[in-house]
Amino acid sequence: MQRILSLLLGSVALMSLAACEKEEPPVKETPLRVNAAIAAVVNGEYILASEVELEAAAQGLMEPGDTLEIEDPVFQQILDQLIDQKLLAQEAMNLGLDQEESSRHRLQAARERILGNLLVENLVAQQVDEAAIMEMYNAQTELQQLGEEVLVRQILVSSQEEAQGLYQQLQDGAEFAALAFNHSLDRVTSAEGGLIGYVLPEAMSEPYRSVISRTSVGRVSQPFETQVGWVIVKVEDRRQEEPPTLDETRPKIVQFLTLSEISKVLKRLRTRAEIQTITGEDTISAFEDGTLEGLPEADPEDGEPADTEANDTETGESPATETEEPTE
Template sequence: MTRRRADFTVLCTALAVFVLAGCSQDGFQLDEKQREVSREVAARVNGEAIYTADVELEAVARGLVVSGAALRSGDEAYRQVLDQLIDQKLMAQEAERLGLEKDPAAQRRLEMAQERIMGNLLVESVVAQQVTDEMIDRMYAEQVRLQQVNDQVSVAHIVTESEEEAEAVWLRVQAGEPFEGLVFNHSKDSATRMENGDLGYVAPNDLPDPYPVVIANTPVGEVSAPFQVEDSWRLLKVKDRRTEPPKTREEMRPEIATFLTLSEVSRILRRLRTEASIEKVDGQTYTPENAPAPAKALTGDEL
């Protein structure tokens, strides 16, 4: 189990090397709606504007704030980044005054910078369109199964007939009532209600879905939120573990999102390489007919 977890982390790290240079971690954030760029001015340098959106984007790229977090003009991170952008603007203006951008080498570097930015925009587009919460849930469930192959977990549950009843019991647990004290009056499982809902030590993968994921996301001593199993609703308490628990969904989410993003970028690049005509310095021309076979794409089964 430990080896499989390590392999997944190493794979994500290896794939990260593949991504286009200059793409910040923000490129892998999900649930970000496309927003119109704010034209609110943060500062003017010799009449040229620096926008608050520029400050926010740069702060996220440098890891000073989390994507989506509020960044106010009074914050130290805001002032720090704005001062750096002012210096950057001053230096760019001076370089332009000296005509440095007209140098052929400088023009090529500017073109390459634009290419990197366009590549980053493609990555962001991939995230927005292809890396969904549904895909993350599917891969997380798959990883949980792999990581809990040899797990032995002591659990107890309460089985109710409706979501409303399960929610009512959940609220009482959240209010501090002992889980065991609620089992007898509320659980419909006649086989366990006299035993405080105890199922003993179980192998999570031997239980029906979504038990394996619920068990993975519930720390020892805590009770899960209500979840549905066929025609009933249930709450689950994890009492003990004989093995190290897998990461929760939220802990593994960045790794999975990164893996899915880079896998999709790899797929796009393989297609583009196959369709393109590429001539290297050795004079050999690669066309769709003789292009080298692209590297085999890894799937969730191979993590």
């Protein structure tokens, strides 16, 4: 910074000297531009544009990694929120709230949570890449037991007599879609000529499953009774079930791989760490009683380590008490 300042001052001096020698009018100074990375300055503290983008992404207002133009209303919306947040934080510090014991614990917990999130982001960036996602997708696709999808239409009526009458009309050449449109009680499918769409028979309840499985393409089933009425179905097509696309499964794969990496890291860290937990009694009494290995026993009255007597005994000196009088 000092070097830059010296260069600037030197440049100004040279320009002034040249102006005096040539008797030219003074050069008009160009105003300094604020760093574009700084979105706002609140009582001397910066808010960076990158912070605005991170918060916008966290709120789902933009995709992570994208840029947010300053003119975008979302940018100003998030910036106002961060300004308010910084003002509140500054006021809390002015009041000394950050120095209270409970506040320090909460701030430490928040710091640890953020650091943990940063580690997760780092793991995702390094380990959960496109190659890992594609490898998992291919492995899952190979393991999937894909069935046969069937394109089905249906007519739903309330009585067996009506169903038999419609079935006879179909046998005589009536159009299935027209009868479904005019007679089916299922208003969801009747507008589409009774079209249910492609279904997996094994995913349907009985008797649909059995009827659809044994009905050939282009054929109409005999009327059969269900819980909601009498049904006639027509099978129009059969095809092999398509596996889900990569885009459809990507979120689940990313989540699985991320959790897997976190599990590996935690297992490694726990193996290396020295961890002591307190159970069966409250935390304070456990510390006072010296039940944690390596902690000195504490005096129950003043909380100070109670090993003075032991040390004096080792040196051969008797500990003094408050009631002893000095010897004349």
